[in-house]
Amino acid sequence: MSSREAILGAIRRHLHRGALPEDQAAMLRARLAAHPRHLIPARSRLSRAGQIALFIANVEKEFGSVVRLPDTRAVPGAIADYLAQQNLPSEIVMAPHPALQAIPWAERPLLKRRAGRAEASDLVSLQHGFAAIAETGTLMLPAAPERPTTINLLADTALVLLQASRVVGAYEEAWDLLRAERRDPLTGGFMPRNVMLVTGPSRSADIEQTLELGAHGPRRLHILLLDDDEAARATPESAPQ
Amino acid sequence: MFSTSPAFKENAHKAIADVGLQKALTRTKPHFQGRRAKAVEGLPEFERLRDIGRDIKNHTLANLDFYLETWAGNVERAGGQVHWCATADDARAAVLAICERVGAKTVTKGKSMISEELAINEHLEQHGITPVETDLGEYILQLRREPPSHIIAPAFHLNREDWEESFRRAHTDLAPDRVFRERRDILTEARAKLRARFLAADVGITGANFLIAETGSSVIVTNEGNGDLTQTLPRVHIVLASIEKMVPTLEDATNMLRLLARSATGQDFSVYTTFSTGVRREGDLDGPEEYHVILLDNGRSAMLGTEFQDMLRCIRCAACMNHCPVYGVVGGHAYGWVYPGPMGAVLTPTLIGVDQAGNLPNASTFCGKCESVCPVKIPLPKMMRHWREREFERHLTPSAVRTNLALWGFFARRPGLYRFATRIGAGVLGWLGRKRGRLSRLPFAGGWTAGRDLPTPEGKTFFARYASEQRRQRGAS
Amino acid sequence: MLQASPRVALFVTCLVDLHRPTVGFAAIRLLEQAGCQVEVPRAQTCCGQPAYNSGDREIARDLGRSILEAFGGYDYVVVPSGSCGGMLRHHLPTLFDDDPNLRARAEALAERTHELVSFLTDVMGLERVAGAASGSVTYHDSCSGLRELGVKAQPRRLLEGLGLTIKEMADPEVCCGFGGTFCVKYPEISTRMVADKTADITASGAETLLAGDLGCLLNMAGRLKREGSAVKVRHVAEVLAGMTGAVPPIGEAG
DSSP: OOHHHHHHHHHHHHTTOOSOOHHHHHHHHHHHHHOOOOOOOGGGOSOHHHHHHHHHHHHHHTTOEEEEESSGGGHHHHHHHHHHHTTOOSEEEEOOOHHHHTSOGGGOTTSEEEESOOOTTOSEEEEEOOEEETTTTEEEEEOBTTBOTHHHHSSSEEEEEEEGGGEESSHHHHHHHHHHHOOOTTTSSSOOSEEEEEOSSOEEOTTTTOOEEOSSSOSEEEEEEEOOOGGGGSOOSSOOO | OOOOGGGHHHHHHHHHHOHHHHHHHTTIIIIIIIHHHHHHHTOTTHHHHHHHHHHHHHHHHHTHHHHHHHHHHHHHHTTOEEEEESSHHHHHHHHHHHHHHTTOSEEEEOOOHHHHHHTHHHHHHHTTOEEEEOSHHHHHHHHHTOOOSSSSOTTTTOOHHHHHHHHHHHOTTOOTTOOOOSHHHHHHHHHHHHHHHHHHOSEEEEOOSEEETTTTEEEEEESSSHHHHHHHSSSEEEEEEEGGGEESSHHHHHHHHHHHHHHHTSOSSOSEEEEEOSSOOTTOSSSOSEEEEEEEOTTSGGGTTSTTGGGGGOOOOOHHHHTOHHHHHHTTGGGOSSOOHHHHHHHHHHHHOHHHHTHHHHSOOOOOHHHHHOTTOOOHHHHHHHHHHHHHHTTOSOHHHHHHHHHHHHHHTOHHHHHHHHHHHHHHHHHHTTTTSEESOOTTOHHHHHHSOEEOOOSSOHHHHHHHHHHHHHHHO | OOOSSOEEEEOOOHHHHHHOHHHHHHHHHHHHHTTOEEEOOSSOOOOSHHHHTTTOHHHHHHHHHHHHHHHTTSSEEEESOHHHHHIIIIIGGGGGTTOHHHHHHHHHHHHHEEEHHHIIIIITOOOOOSSOOOSEEEEOOOHHHHHHHOOSHHHHHHHHHTTOEEOOOSOTTSOOSOTTTHHHHSHHHHHHHHHHHHHHHHHHTOSEEEESOHHHHHHHHHHHHHTTOOOEEEEHHHHHTTOTTTSOOTTOOO
């Protein structure tokens, strides 16, 4: 008997049954296919503008920062300004994503760029945000050839370009975007090799339970939020706490 | 891992006398209890999420065979391999076989309690492979050759000076004038040392907080990013996961994640929550070429269908130990094996035997705080009591305890005799304490009187007084 | 349903019987003031916790059966202890999982069983008790009363109604380290726990420590007296019934 059969057999024996009857298995398959949502907390059930405000407040609560930009033309300048402010060299590694490549970089010729995966020597990286979740100020970064995982991890300063129209309220809504928009070349499903949900910069409290930023991943997380969502520009219904 | 659980009492004695440990333990209240309370307060739906979390886990456990098979199929579709391991030996052999096949010299590791359960580091070292712990807390413990004392904050028992001392001893290239005044300095040193290790590793081993049947994913939750570097940079990623980590769908996992960080560190969400599904895809610029899951049973399937099944809901958040007054006094090492605190008191006897770990479920006042904070509402005190029942049935309860219980039971079952005996007992004790109302020493009660006085009874029992009062009233009427 | 004059059986508890009968008489006085007809069934000894929590279900079941016999016929069963109350309310039925008849009887009993102070407020609708008192008290929330029976605000409300000032501890809900047999099985851990508790009590600045469970009170009083503390320790019922004159504080001579 294989160890697979041994373990499955032990589970069934202790549950006092054999393999599931077909009708029950069919019910479970239907549950997987329907993947029903559970309770979604009320905190993100807001207008578009309210969700954006909640997202920003949560990113800042988790020690990240956000700058709102009217369009992609403002991106190079915003990056150059941020790097200067932080005393960082004017050099970034960026994900080879079409949306990043389409930015009019020429306006800032002094900002050096390399497209590809990140290396340990890179100080600043620029990632493309697939979506974000207002509920906790969380970025969703699924791996893809145009969105390498190392870009999320290796540089000390992580920049992420995110469209306001891609900020959703709850995680469930971000999963739905992934389900709707992505096809995996290997499995035919939607799940890529890796999905990172990132909430603020890296940190550790392992030394005396006291928070220090920048443990192994980025010490700074700066989000460039493109205001491409008309509804999101309105005044939010109430200021999030 | 070697167990010192039978020596719990001696371990506790040392722990109480350990000044550094006691200093570290004072951080429990502000850092764990306070932060969790604040996070829970900020989410009015938290109680309902706990009920849902319990129900999701119960549903999964009732259909665990189905979900494991579904999950395994999806792992394989994504180019991964599942290694079904019934025992710890099987799991150690499977990890070693992968490492040897790819000619691994160093292996980086994310934090994993299963790894502690398997003592995988020792096993790899014995076969000439160098494991490197990359979680900051685990890293210093590896330098100090100590086991973790907490399941999410492994170096909870250490203070800043311990870190400095260990780094000076282990990092021999350190300049003698290098200062470690701030926590920041310690972190910077560790980050630099470990960065080189991440880049050089041939294999990365992580644990898993959840396995997702729908997608064949494993999930890790970290704040440092070490787990992500561990699983992204090397050519081979090995996941260590036990069978009860399963949840059916992403939506189910999402509910659990809303509970996990809040219960654990009091964060709304951890910094990195990462879902891994198989191998590097065509065109990907990074990610592992091999993805293996070591799926471990090691006694868990045998908990199904028993009074301990509910323990398999545990999501290893550590809220129970963070709120346990006993853990708060003795710390994690006293428990003597991988899992300390209330969850350890229930789990450890199932994994290493109640004859070894019998002290653990006994060392509880049943105050119930653990159950009240458990994100999946595991009735921990009830299960500790079940262990005491099993001990009693197997005659593992110490004979003095059994004798006292039998003697007490003899009287308590006979109200008439009981009245007689208690009247004498209360009278004698009351007389002994008549001058001060308390005793500072009493034979056979040394445990009590070592640290506190024994208040003495009023003198007559309630029933003696009640009876005479009733007689008096009858006489008067 | 609130009856005009419910018949209430007092479950005295073994500790009150042996150690501090005044608490039992205070309970009777309070129940009578609330309009109950109080009876004390003679065939009672202990709720069975020492056996139940030591894994000896047989003794616990035997005691449980005699409790079902002795306390079956009343409108309510009232217990001046959260821990014994919790035993009757939550644990007794589980002892008879294999006997539907006894299980049903135990469940019926459990539903009618209440801890003393919460019974006075929640069932009898008492807003305040007779009498007046002055000074400051701090209240320890005993674990079972708090977490199994929801006793928290009720005693404080009645105490404030008497005119007492409540000075809260930093953490009134943390266990005192008594834990029944725990305190003799693990005396060192228990002592550290109670020492942390008494530090919190002392820091509250209250003159008197109150709680609803005699086990916890003996533990905390024993430690306070060992430390030479002047804090007086009493069962909450003594204060609510105005019977502090009848007996010196726990651990003190009259």
